[in-house]
Amino acid sequence: MRIILFLILAAVCLPAWAQKGAAKSTNAAPTEISSDSAVFDNNTRRLIYTGHVLVVDPKVVLHCATLTVDLPPEGQSRPTNIVAETGVNIDYVDEKGTTNHLTANKAVYTYHVIGGVTNGTIVFTGTPGNPPKVQNPQFSVVSEPLVRDLVTDKYHFTNEIITINQSAMNGTNATQMNFFK
Amino acid sequence: MRPGGKQFGLVLAAMFLFIAAGPDRAQQMPPAHATSFSTDMYYEVPNEDKVKMRLSGSESLPLPGGYLDVKKMKVETFTTNGIVQLVAESPQCTLRYADGVADSPGHLEMRSGDGKIHVSGDGFQFMLKQDAMSLNLSNHVHTVIETDFLKP
Numbered sequence: 001m002r003i004i005l006f007l008i009l010a011a012v013c014l015p016a017w018a019q020k021g022a023a024k025s026t027n028a029a030p031t032e033i034s035s036d037s038a039v040f041d042n043n044t045r046r047l048i049y050t051g052h053v054l055v056v057d058p059k060v061v062l063h064c065a066t067l068t069v070d071l072p073p074e075g076q077s078r079p080t081n082i083v084a085e086t087g088v089n090i091d092y093v094d095e096k097g098t099t100n101h102l103t104a105n106k107a108v109y110t111y112h113v114i115g116g117v118t119n120g121t122i123v124f125t126g127t128p129g130n131p132p133k134v135q136n137p138q139f140s141v142v143s144e145p146l147v148r149d150l151v152t153d154k155y156h157f158t159n160e161i162i163t164i165n166q167s168a169m170n171g172t173n174a175t176q177m178n179f180f181k
Numbered sequence: 182m183r184p185g186g187k188q189f190g191l192v193l194a195a196m197f198l199f200i201a202a203g204p205d206r207a208q209q210m211p212p213a214h215a216t217s218f219s220t221d222m223y224y225e226v227p228n229e230d231k232v233k234m235r236l237s238g239s240e241s242l243p244l245p246g247g248y249l250d251v252k253k254m255k256v257e258t259f260t261t262n263g264i265v266q267l268v269a270e271s272p273q274c275t276l277r278y279a280d281g282v283a284d285s286p287g288h289l290e291m292r293s294g295d296g297k298i299h300v301s302g303d304g305f306q307f308m309l310k311q312d313a314m315s316l317n318l319s320n321h322v323h324t325v326i327e328t329d330f331l332k333p
Contacts, residue, residue, distance in 0.1 A: 033324040038302065040291070042258055042267070042314040047300075049322060071298070 031057045033067065045071040053084070063089040064107075082109040088124070094136075104132035104146070111150070120150030139164045215241045222311060228261045234314060235259070236283070241276070249276040254283060256307060258314065265294035269316065271305065281310040289318065297327040 036051025047069040055062035065086035072078050083106065090102040104124040111120040124132035124146040131144035143157035219237035223229050239253035254274045258266040274285040284306040291300045302318030 031326040033322075033326070035322045037320065038300070038318045038322040038324075040300070040316040040318075042316070043312075047324075049324075071293075 029058045031055065035067070045073075047071065055084075060090060060092040063087065078111055079109075080111055083107070098136050098138075100134060100136040102132065102134040105130070118151050122148040122150065124148075137165060214243075222309070224261055225311070231261045231263070232259050233311075234309065236309065244275065247277075247279060249278065251276050251283070254285075256283070256309070267291055267293050269307070274305075274307070281308060281313075283307040283309060289316075291316065299325045 033049060033053065033055050035049035035053045038047060038049045040047050049067040049069075050065065053062075053064045053067045055067065062084060064084040066084070068081075068083040068085075070079055070081040072080060085106050088102075088104040088107050090104075090107075092100050092102070094100055102124065103126075105127045106125045108123045108125075109121070110123075112118075126132045126144055131142050132146040133140055133142045134146065135141070140163045141157065141160055142163075143160040145158060147156040148154075149156060217237075217239055218241060219235060221232045222234040222236075224231045224233045235255075235257045237255045237257075238251040241252070242250040244250050251274050252272070254269075254271045254276075256267075256269040260266055269289060269291040271285055271287055271289040273287055274283045276283045286304045288303050289301065289305040292298065300318070300322065301324075302320060302322040304319035306317040306319075308315045308317075
């Protein structure tokens, strides 16, 4: 897997899951999830939302058909696993205020601390011929999979295809193009 | 309802132990109208003295088929050290004791013990068995999660 450092700093700041800056806010609105139905298993501490799932965060709106949330163990405040499936559509505002749109068939958030080592990622995958895609007014990136490392705060792409919107880039400072090198 | 299963004001626990015991140890249905009841389900050995789940209501009425019409249902679950895991409340439900199920087409509110998660919905089925405790919300599910919950 090819790692592209500092890629799309202005754009691919994915969901609130990955926004460290936002985590410092204490007055932000809560995250809300709506769906047609849901099942909660107290033994496994798993919540499964199905049907027109909508997640609304101060900076993120997510649509999908099924959302599975593994609630955190006792004494912890962070879920260990979240999976959004089927028709995953995410609109989010990055740190520069740019609206980005991401599509995927599946998004898997995992977070674990084992032996003092923290591991956290969001892995976006698509379907054959329809890989995950993130786009904003300046460009779009297609990658299968598209991975966000929450610990290093970097993105990992595989066989990515980057498309630049030339008209949107007109007048853009050249330094913003350096991520292609 | 306060924790400490043996200190209820109006205790009808003995009549409702079918909830705690499960269908295989179901006891007699209360023969008449009952008010302010509560019953506890305990953990299995070696935590058999620790309350796992508490079901309470302000009123119950017998229904045909051996069911109970429960008003102001409240379900609480606890960890083995007594910390509240979740609290679920509904204005009304039907308790099918033989199946270990409480259900209703009405509204239900559930919150986590730490208050970080709040779930509501219309139409629910609560499975209240020792080895299978689950909640199925069938319509208009809405969850509010404390913001930091989803952020690193």
